[in-house]
Amino acid sequence: MNYWLVKSEPFKYSWDKFNQDGRTFWDGVRNYQARNNLREMKEGDLVLFYHSNEGKSVVGIAKVVKESYQDPTTDDKNWVVVDLVPVETLKHPVTLEQIKADSRLQNIGLVKQGRLSVMGMKVEEFDRIVELGS
Template identity: 45%
Template sequence: MPYWLMKSEPDEFSIANLQQLGTGRWDGVRNYQARNFLRNMIEGDLFFFYHSSCAVPGIAGIGKITRSAYQDPTALDPDSPYYDAKATTSKNPWDAVDVGFVERFSVTLTLPQLKAQPALSQMPLVKKGSRLSVMPVTETEWQAVLSLL
């Protein structure tokens, strides 16, 4: 699947940060289903960058995968908030991907805007109780989101 949506709290890592850096590591994912989605990403895949847990949650831009999944080093770092005491260098269950900046939207596409779109009704993001930080996006959903800009 070539399209994804990835959530980050903007005070942790935002689309503005990615724009400034150009590239970065997407790490700290500690949900097995979200981790499995990371493992399915390949270099060149595009993703919507979603700002969560903030004043205006929503899609703030687009990024791309620049390196497919590899062991997340934050799981092994005791000083990291994402440290996993059970992880070892030979058995680290957590993955990260590298991402690159593509586009920052002039406006954030808010969750209420997204929920109001019939073409997005099956998107995991808009379903009640969906809290995954990484999820697939279909071609139809991708185009429906872009049509809101």
């Protein structure tokens, strides 16, 4: 299993809306590195859901339920989506400040590549954020 983090601005697509929908395809990715990460996602992989710009915190855990396929919002074959379902809301959102202050998360992509919207994570990083949020 692999571990990931995806970012969404809450006013565009929030964790609450995701939970209401129950399933979504992760679209709108227009960065090649983020797109490549989507292509690497496998069914069953776990994904942290991060609210960017507003809130700046990890708020929940999702799961990949369908591997990459053509992004239905564009005809450009370069872009793909994956399907995600919500799994669990964190009891306490884990803020970017908390993540930056944690010595075990010093090399996390969220800090090192802050603008990337889809990034891989080490299991230790994923588990630490879940621990901080429980």
